[in-house]
Amino acid sequence: MEADIKIVDTTLRDGEQKAGIALGLKEKVRIAKVLDSIGIYQIEAGIPAMGGEEKKSVQKIAELGLKSRVSAWNRLKLEDIRQSMETGAQIIHISVPSSNIQLYLKLRKDKDWVIDNLKRCVSYCREKGFEVTVGLEDASRADFSFLLQLVSAAFLEGAERVRYADTVGILYRQKIFDEIKAIKSHVDVDLEIHTHNDFGMAVANSIWAAEAGARYVDCTVGGVGERAGNCNFLQFMLAARACLGAFKDVDIGYLEEKEKEIMGIIAYKCPSVSFTLDMLG
Amino acid sequence: MGCGPDKAKSSKIIDRTVPEIFCRAGKTSRLDVIDLFWMLKESGVGLIEINSDILKKLEKLPSGIDFIFRVASEDGADACIKHDIKNCLLTENMLQGNDMVKKLACAGREITVEFEVDSLDRLYDISKLKKSEALSFIRNIRITGLGNFIALPWVDAVGQLRRDLGKGVDVCPVNTYYVGTATAVEAYIHKMDFITVSFAGYGVQHGYGALEELLASIKLLLKSDAGINLKMLPEMTRLFKKMTGVVLPDVKPLIGRNIFKYESGIHADGIEKDPSLYEPFEPGIVGQKRQLIIGKHSGTRSIVKKLEELGISCSKEEAASILEAVRNRSIKLGRALCDDDIREILGAAAIHRREVRDGSRYKNS
Numbered sequence: 001m002e003a004d005i006k007i008v009d010t011t012l013r014d015g016e017q018k019a020g021i022a023l024g025l026k027e028k029v030r031i032a033k034v035l036d037s038i039g040i041y042q043i044e045a046g047i048p049a050m051g052g053e054e055k056k057s058v059q060k061i062a063e064l065g066l067k068s069r070v071s072a073w074n075r076l077k078l079e080d081i082r083q084s085m086e087t088g089a090q091i092i093h094i095s096v097p098s099s100n101i102q103l104y105l106k107l108r109k110d111k112d113w114v115i116d117n118l119k120r121c122v123s124y125c126r127e128k129g130f131e132v133t134v135g136l137e138d139a140s141r142a143d144f145s146f147l148l149q150l151v152s153a154a155f156l157e158g159a160e161r162v163r164y165a166d167t168v169g170i171l172y173r174q175k176i177f178d179e180i181k182a183i184k185s186h187v188d189v190d191l192e193i194h195t196h197n198d199f200g201m202a203v204a205n206s207i208w209a210a211e212a213g214a215r216y217v218d219c220t221v222g223g224v225g226e227r228a229g230n231c232n233f234l235q236f237m238l239a240a241r242a243c244l245g246a247f248k249d250v251d252i253g254y255l256e257e258k259e260k261e262i263m264g265i266i267a268y269k270c271p272s273v274s275f276t277l278d279m280l281g
Numbered sequence: 282m283g284c285g286p287d288k289a290k291s292s293k294i295i296d297r298t299v300p301e302i303f304c305r306a307g308k309t310s311r312l313d314v315i316d317l318f319w320m321l322k323e324s325g326v327g328l329i330e331i332n333s334d335i336l337k338k339l340e341k342l343p344s345g346i347d348f349i350f351r352v353a354s355e356d357g358a359d360a361c362i363k364h365d366i367k368n369c370l371l372t373e374n375m376l377q378g379n380d381m382v383k384k385l386a387c388a389g390r391e392i393t394v395e396f397e398v399d400s401l402d403r404l405y406d407i408s409k410l411k412k413s414e415a416l417s418f419i420r421n422i423r424i425t426g427l428g429n430f431i432a433l434p435w436v437d438a439v440g441q442l443r444r445d446l447g448k449g450v451d452v453c454p455v456n457t458y459y460v461g462t463a464t465a466v467e468a469y470i471h472k473m474d475f476i477t478v479s480f481a482g483y484g485v486q487h488g489y490g491a492l493e494e495l496l497a498s499i500k501l502l503l504k505s506d507a508g509i510n511l512k513m514l515p516e517m518t519r520l521f522k523k524m525t526g527v528v529l530p531d532v533k534p535l536i537g538r539n540i541f542k543y544e545s546g547i548h549a550d551g552i553e554k555d556p557s558l559y560e561p562f563e564p565g566i567v568g569q570k571r572q573l574i575i576g577k578h579s580g581t582r583s584i585v586k587k588l589e590e591l592g593i594s595c596s597k598e599e600a601a602s603i604l605e606a607v608r609n610r611s612i613k614l615g616r617a618l619c620d621d622d623i624r625e626i627l628g629a630a631a632i633h634r635r636e637v638r639d640g641s642r643y644k645n646s
Contacts, residue, residue: 019545051605106558173467198535198540199466203467
């Protein structure tokens with residue numbers, strides 16, 4: 001898969017957080033191999049801080065020597081990050097609450113605390129020689145000036161990329177297009193878009209973010225994920241071809257085959273799960 | 282009622298679900314169709330599209346609901362006039378013979394003509410119609426398609442078309458590339474006169490923008506109430522399934538049965554503090570309820586809360602002591618745990634009832 005847009009597959013992290021999915025090490029490794037075979041740029045393999053089989057799964061995937069880059073997801077905590085480092089994942093992803101509601105209701109910390117800890121965690125990863133990406137959790141409900149502060153802080157500390165996360169799926173064109181453009185005009189950092197499908201616009205929002213300059217797009221196979229799911233990988237590929245002229249050389253038939261293979265692995269392990277299929281087509 | 286362009290008002294929503302059901306499913310009862318009509322109206326739909334087959338099935342249309350009738354023949358035109366349906370829809374090729382158009386216009390029908398549009402050039406072609414005699418009889422233009430239109434030029438081009446022709450515009454986005462709803466929302470933001478969608482995006486090939494997603498976006502994202510009521514979505518979903526036989530995915534936005542189930546420790550912890558942390562809106566707005574699930578991604582707070590639901594009080598430390606067992610059991614079973622699974626784990630961990638009278642307390646023995 002060669003295009004200006006790079007896919008970050010989060011089936012094994014955010015996708016697996018869909019209520020009722022419970023993959024073991026064996027399934028996660030099999031899925032990672034299939035994702036690698038279709039040229040996915042980055043596989044977000046899981047959350048090592050959960051410990052147990054989850055941490056072992058990330059470790060095993062990192063040991064496979066895949067062409068895809070393997071990342072591990074972390075809260076804004078050094079103890080979580082250390083767990084991820086032990087797995088051998090190449091990329092440490094740090095999720096930073098960015099909206100007031102996340103800061104004051106969930107984290108119960110102020111903005112200075114968040115920025116200080118962001119700097120500390122990114123700096124720690126860089127010192128240890130890891131590539132770092134920073135996720136702006138709930139960015140779509142955040143105060144935009146604070147978003148810019150976070151992006152600048154992450155960039156100056158050496159984060160390779162910043163993820164704009166539409167955590168509760170409330171984006172629409174005007175907002176995402178304008179905000180991605182505005183971030184790019186303030187800070188010359190690579191941007192990644194992470195959308196949810198609560199209003200049926202995850203694919204469109206990802207397309208618009210890419211059009212505005214986000215070079216990395218998060219997807220899950222079959223659109224699995226919390227609530228109404230995430231940006232559906234295959235649907236995004238088809239839309240990106242038609243709307244942006246990207247992925248022209250990709251064999252969609254092959255992707256469909258591999259999507260079915262992954263869905264089969266999940267469905268066999270978790271038979272109660274249903275996917276966002278084109279049942280209306 | 283009139284349906285001409287009115288830039289001061291917000292877009293009127295047209296629903297085309299029922300003709301799509303008749304086109305594909307065939308058998309459906311008269312009462313179900315009428316029930317669906319009323320639900321569509323109550324949800325916020327302004328005009329309901331019908332055709333000759335539907336009219337034939339119903340014989341008489343319910344009063345109090347506004348319809349737009351798809352005319353496919355001379356007989357259809359006569360039926361539209363006979364049943365006093367104010368709005369009618371013709372296809373582009375019907376403009377060639379002016380007689381039917383004149384007949385409908387003379388009978389006071391408000392005519393919309395549908396054009397399939399898959400490129401901006403096509404919109405420019407349609408603007409050449411301003412020289413056509415038939416245009417004087419037409420009230421609105423429906424633009425069906427726009428499947429791969431993501432950038433703003435389509436909005437400008439449609440606006441220009443509206444100005445050039447002096448007609449109202451009805452945008453009916455198809456969902457070929459999964460941007461149908463987003464295009465419909467874009468049309469609403471830019472005050473297109475009408476937007477045509479279908480329930481669950483149901484329709485030929487990839488279907489259309491989804492009615493419930495458009496209505497929810499207008500009400501909850503754009504904060505424009507417009508008389509929208511989403512509480513009957515579960516009932517509409519049930520009826521839709523009955524009429525079509527289509528099984529909707531459990532993650533279908535707004536109407537999927539599992540969209541308010543939550544499991545992961547981070548989300549469960551957040552929802553416990555304030556549901557708006559991890560939910561875009563209260564489930565009750567769309568007639569649903571949230572449900573806590575216990576599984577691989579659960580944290581100690583989730584377990585404490587689940588045990589409370591089961592009438593069992595336990596400390597965070599007690600919950601932490603069974604967390605690994607819960608996760609391992611979930612991975613082994615490949616699913617969320619049911620209440621009996623949880624009770625079994627409690628038994629194996631030798632957590633016993635502490636004091637029955639004091640609200641079913643349990644403790645580690």
